[in-house]
Amino acid sequence: MLDERAKTLLKTLVERYIADGQPVGSRTLSRASGLDLSAATIRNVMADLEDMGLIASPHTSAGRVPTARGYRLFVDAMLTARPLGLGDVPADMAAASGHLQPDQPKRVIATAAQMLSSLSNFVGVVTAPRKTSVFHHIEFLRLGERRVLLILVAPDGDVQNRVIFTARDYSQSELVEATNFLNAHYAGLTIEGVRERLQHEIEALRGDIAALMKAAVQAGGEALEENTDRVVVSGERNLLAVQDFGNDMGSLRKMFDLFEQKTQLMRLLDVSSRAEGVRIYIGGESRVVPFEELSVVSAPYEVDGQVVGTLGVIGPTRMDYDRMIQIVDITSRLVGNALSQPR
Numbered sequence: 001m002l003d004e005r006a007k008t009l010l011k012t013l014v015e016r017y018i019a020d021g022q023p024v025g026s027r028t029l030s031r032a033s034g035l036d037l038s039a040a041t042i043r044n045v046m047a048d049l050e051d052m053g054l055i056a057s058p059h060t061s062a063g064r065v066p067t068a069r070g071y072r073l074f075v076d077a078m079l080t081a082r083p084l085g086l087g088d089v090p091a092d093m094a095a096a097s098g099h100l101q102p103d104q105p106k107r108v109i110a111t112a113a114q115m116l117s118s119l120s121n122f123v124g125v126v127t128a129p130r131k132t133s134v135f136h137h138i139e140f141l142r143l144g145e146r147r148v149l150l151i152l153v154a155p156d157g158d159v160q161n162r163v164i165f166t167a168r169d170y171s172q173s174e175l176v177e178a179t180n181f182l183n184a185h186y187a188g189l190t191i192e193g194v195r196e197r198l199q200h201e202i203e204a205l206r207g208d209i210a211a212l213m214k215a216a217v218q219a220g221g222e223a224l225e226e227n228t229d230r231v232v233v234s235g236e237r238n239l240l241a242v243q244d245f246g247n248d249m250g251s252l253r254k255m256f257d258l259f260e261q262k263t264q265l266m267r268l269l270d271v272s273s274r275a276e277g278v279r280i281y282i283g284g285e286s287r288v289v290p291f292e293e294l295s296v297v298s299a300p301y302e303v304d305g306q307v308v309g310t311l312g313v314i315g316p317t318r319m320d321y322d323r324m325i326q327i328v329d330i331t332s333r334l335v336g337n338a339l340s341q342p343r
Contacts, residue, residue, distance in 0.1 A: 007078065008033055009045050010054060014066045014074040018318050021243050023063025068282045068292055071317050075280050079321055093119060093330055100338045105129060109232050112311060112335045117235025119327045122242075122315030123259065125298075127269050128230040129308040129339060135191070138182050138216060140164075140175035148175065148212070150219050162219035167211060178212045191217060231269065233259050244293060244316045251293055258291070269298060269310040276300075278325050278332075283317055293317060297324040299332040303339045311335065 002010065012033040016024045026042045037045075046064055049055045054070035057063070066074065100108055100115070109126050116124025137153040146169050152160045170178075186194050195217050198210075205213065236259045239245055245252050258265065283294040297319075298312030311332055313324050 002073075005035065005037070006045050006049060008035060009042065010049055010066075010070065011074060011078045013049075013055060013064060014070060014078075017065055018320055021318060023058055023065050025063040028063070066317075068317060071295070072282045075282070075321055079325075093327065100334050105339055108335060108338050109309075110234075112331055113232040113234035116311060116313050116327065116331055117238060119331075120313045120315060120319075120324060121235075122238050122313050122319065123236055124234045124311070124313060125265060125269065126232045126311040126335070127309040128232065129303060135189075136187060138187065139179050140170075140212065140216075142170060142172045142175055145169050148215075150216050152216075164212075164215045164219055166215065170212075175212075178209050181209055182213060182216070186213075231265050233265070239315075242316050244318055251291065254291060255294065269312065278329050280321065280325075295319060295321075297321065297328045299328045301332040301336040301339075303336055308339075309335075 009029055012029055013024045016028060016032055026039050026046065029042055029046075030037060030039065046055065049070070050057065050064065052069075053067055054073060055064040056067050058065060100111055106128070109128050113124040113126045116126070118124075135152045136155045137151075139151040139153075141149040141151065143149050143163065146166050148164045148166055148170060150162045150164050152162075154160070186197070189197070194213075198205075198213060198217065236256060239252065239255060245255075278297060278299045281296040281298070283292045293316055294314060295317045296312055296314050298310055300307045300310050302308065312328055313319075315324070
């Protein structure tokens with residue numbers, strides 16, 4: 001527990017370090033905090049904060065810098081980010097949002113990642129909207145002996161193709177018959193819904209129809225699952241210009257591996273999608289963000305009232321959290337609005 005004096009000094013130290021990038025000394029704290037304290041008193045409070053693991057002293061300086069734990073306390077208890085309405089959007093964000101045209105969902109996602117990156121000067125990440133596993137139309141085309149092309153068309157026009165290897169050869173006329181039957185009886189259902197109905201109706205279906213249907217459900221489920229694992233990353237090279245990383249090629253290499261593989265990013269953003277509003281993850285405090293030098297500010301976005309994806313900014317722990325919160329919050333609402341408009 002910190003008293004008000006210690007809180008004020010910690011808050012001042014974090015704000016000065018975010019602004020200047022230099023360890024903060026007692027003299028700077030005395031001037032910037034507005035507290036009428038002696039240098040000896042400030043040094044004593046700093047020593048207490050260091051013992052608590054909230055600040056640390058670099059070997060090359062008499063000043064102090066925040067630790068991940070210090071940033072967490074600052075974000076949780078001292079940050080007073082003012083929520084903005086869409087009518088209060090700053091000019092630079094409003095100008096960038098003009099590119100979020102709802103003509104193509106994929107373009108909206110790519111533009112949002114670029115927008116997050118350019119506004120923050122860090123890395124922007126956006127997960128593509130999760131697809132509902134509903135098919136509007138299904139079609140089978142014969143490719144050759146025991147090879148059939150499955151074409152699944154979603155209600156939004158998205159097309160997924162898969163090659164099915166069948167137990168026996170089918171003529172094209174048989175495939176047309178199966179196509180017509182399945183579209184008449186199953187179109188509009190989710191893949192899970194089809195799977196459930198198949199369990200009850202499999203005995204009543206002709207053997208060839210049943211075999212094709214099971215293969216289509218399997219392939220369709222795989223296609224839709226693959227489609228949900230898409231994450232768009234923009235601005236990785238911005239980290240090369242960050243003072244905190246400039247001389248640490250080992251850290252940069254690990255971070256670029258993170259952006260390249262995207263698996264950990266998907267796990268992080270999946271956690272974020274289950275939370276309401278903007279969330280902040282400080283590096284090193286959990287397995288979610290495995291690099292102590294990184295922080296993530298993220299938020300879910302909604303389409304027609306349903307959470308369908310997540311977006312965020314990834315940058316150094318020494319970031320302007322107040323501004324990042326506003327950037328992420330506004331972008332999530334703008335993306336949701338763009339994707340909710342009829343096309």
